[in-house]
Amino acid sequence: MSIMPAHSALFAATSLALGTATAGAQTSLPPVVSTESLTVQAPPRPEIQNFPHAGVVGQPRRVTAKQNRPPHGTQGDWGVFTRGNGESAGFGPVGRYGVAPWAEDWRYLRDRSLRNDPFDPLKFIALNDSKTIWLTFSGETRLRNWFEEHPSLGTQGSPGSGRFGVRNLYGADLHLGSHLRFFGQLVNADAGGWAGYGYGTTYRKRLDLQQGFVEGTATLLGAKSGLMFGRQQFLDAPSYILYNRETPNVPLAWNGIRGYAIWPRVRVDLYDFVGTNINQNKMFHDNEDWGTRLHGLDVTLAPPDIRLGHEKLATYLDLFAIGFHLEGSLAAVAAGKSTLNGSTARQDGGFRWYGSSPSFEFSIGGLYQSGTFENSKSGATRSVDAYAVNSIVGYRNPKSRWHPFLGVQTDLYSGGDTRSANGTVGTYIAPFNPQTNYLDTTTYIAPSNLISLSPVLRTTPLDWLSLQFKAPFMWRDSTNDDVYSSSKVYSFRNIGGGLIGIIPQASLTLQLNRHLTWTQYGARFIASDSMKAAGAKSGSYYQSNFVFRF
Template identity: 70%
Template sequence: MRPAVYRRASLRTLRGIACAAAFGQAGSALAQNTTDTSSIPSPHAETIKARAAARPEVQNLPHAGVVGQPRRIAPSQNKAPSGRQGPWGEFDRGTGESAGFGPVGRYGVAPWAEDWSYLADPSPKLRDDPFDPLKFIALNSSRTIWLSLSGETRLRNWYEEEPNLGSKGHPGSGRFGVRNLYGADLHLGSHVRVFGQLINADAAGWNAYGYNDTYRKRLDLQQAFVEFRENLLGAKTGFMFGRQQFLDAPSYILYNRETPNVPLAWNGFRTYAIWPRIRIDAYDFVGTNIAPSQMFHDTEDWTTRLYGFDATMVVPTLRVLGGDLHSYLDLFYIGFKLGGSTAAIVAGNGTASGNTTRDDYGFRWYGSAKDLEFSVGGLYQGGTFNAAKTSVARTVAAYAFNATVGYRHPESFLHPFIGVQADLYSGGDTRNRTGDVGTYIAPFNPQTNYLDTTTYIAPSNLISLSPIVRVTPVGFASLQFKCPFFWRDSTNDSIYSSSSAYSYPRFSGGYVGVVPQASLTLQLNRHLSWTQYGARFITSNSLHAAGARSGSYYQSNFVFRF
């Protein structure tokens, strides 16, 4: 990472944030409940009794997956006028992640995944929020051409007693980041739409470190694509071309780079088809080069490529523990090519640079019943690694397994979720410079808090086991506790940070450490949320003796969305 050059965020930016927050507070009117489920084709209607909330239900986005949400979101709770996904039928269940466009509550991780078309009806009863006029701006008399505006301002600050186990930065580091993402979604009838989104970001702090182009960004184009939609062969089909977010993968494999300020953006095409009980998706992208410091100078990163195929099926409803189990099965292939430092591997006593091609073949089965929620997935990672300045290619043979299962009681006052999470990421033998590469990698920023909130340990050569307890006693506040225990899969391989391998040559044990942690999510109103994380990374005796340090971690996120 580049040396830090610290500066304060501009007063103008901070004033704008304060104004946005004040405007968001004005929109704290209660969401209208709706029981209309006519657009949900499932014959198994899900009814959940929950206490009436004095504020909007906490959604905890951008966390993905059914087991990641504080309260169970039934189909009837996810309809207009509370905001919803597109008309994807059975794939709209819960947060709609199974539709392939990321989770959506009132707002989505991808703003273009939100469906505000119901506001074409000019009836005032559908408009109960000061921002509704910005979500549907009719541009013709028949209201078939319309514009939807979206925005997010995020204030993030975090404190690290010993950053990256004491291997980076400065002890007692405090950092602050602000980012703005504002977009416009132009619908030209029902078959064509154009979406664009701007970004700017800044960062500062004390004893700070690691500010690079993922934290500081002058005004630039984060997303810009055109989408064509049509009904073909009984399916709702689409073709998206341009710069865009991509979220059609398990979030523990590939997500949106949420810890820094600048999310991932991909350049290329994506095509999809959604039938009543099956959908398919194919894509081919190159990365975005965000290194240029001038305004509107981001270009394509031709050294990074992402491509693949996904098929998601609605599993026939099963009867489990006295309730209906609604679930989905993903079968996917995810391929990627990397060059430069991100493709380097540990070999012998040093690092071997080069380029790598990885092929992920996997599955994920996930869903929920009355009191059960689960996600189980596995994959095999093949491919090759080509060392720089040589013609020798090493075969990749790695794998991963991920599972979360738990009990939830929606009718309880505490709305508890009690579960366990288990993860395995294969390791290799870094003593060798030849032979198979057995270390699994996930280079495209898996969901930040999936393993643990510090992000000090990356999903490579790792075994993780963690209990999870979450309570949501009121509709606008949720508290979660996790305590992941970490081990190395192979003691002949390193442990890894999010950007490189740690260098602890005297570390000979398998046990890495434990990270007790808690998170508090507050949905202050429809547009303002505040999430706080606290953790303590406690290294094992062996890792501490090798030079690593235990330390505390705190993070705060104050987010305004419309």
């Protein structure tokens, strides 16, 4: 499947057709009546109760698919694939609002008697008498600030750095009947602070098109199918592999084509994208980054439920093949006391098996990463041989008013041997912004050459308050490889032993109302003695996120 330079023309046509940005609902077949039910002799689950890996946007944990459809949730009717936080449908987590706003389905608001929110009139605006043509608006404003005692273990910025960022994402979704829609979204962002650093194109952005695509849907071979062409978010991969670039202000956007088909128990997704070049100083000047490419295939299976005592365990099995090409600093390879610049093409092949019951939740995944690295200076090519293993398993007590979750998270990312500039590259990389809070809130340690083990404790004592605690213990997988941050290779040398450090961290989420969320993160990076001897510094970290969305 190839990507043609017609993207720019399509984006312009989309913007012209919409007039402004666009956002809102998944175009699928109308919801069907489901007989699925769940009986739990326990207090009702608070809306804020989250999956541990559901992300900084609080996404409710719903055990049955029916709980994720209107009016409790706003996800399209994808059958069994809308259980949990709905991510198994392939469009990211969706509660009342989705990480991708176009994954929301607001058609139930055709019935005015179901409107119970001041913003409901903006979520379904009928443009004809039969209400088959409609417009949905969406929006998000996020205020985020940080404090870092010693940024990036003392290697970046200044001690006591404070930063502030704001971003706006506003759009609209125009549905022309049941099978065609245009979606668009505008973005602008800014950042500042004291002793700040790193205010690049992912933090500052004049008004531009964040997303703009056309989608057509139909029923093909018994599957609810769709084709999306244009600039769009892509979240159909485990969030520890790639996500949405949530820590900076400007999310990831991909340009290309995506096709999907969803049967009752099988889902297939095929895609081919190139990245987006961000121009922070000019309006509407973002264009395609032809040096960054993402393509792949994802097949998700929903096997029959497993009986677990008196409960049913609903599971999903993802089988994926993800390929990507990189140039520039993200593709650089560490070698000795320097780095080798060049380009890399890598292929990830793997699986993820995950699921939940009212009191049990788990996710187990593994992948093998192959490919090549080409040195830009010498032209020499090196093969890639890397891998990753990820898991989380835990127990909930649904009968307790505290709704506690207690689990263990383990992660392994292979390392290589940086003592030589030749031979196989064994260091695993995940360049497309895996979910920040899955591994390390501070982002000081990246998923490369890493072993991480952490307890996870989450409690939701009130329907508007949730607390989570983690304490990852981190080691290098290979003592012949370096320590990596989310943006660079640390220059620490002669590190004795494999222990990197311990990062106790906590998050507090306050769901002030349907539209206002305040989440705070606190962490302390406690560097090991060998890391301190090599020059690393321990430090405290704090982050606050105040989000308005509709």
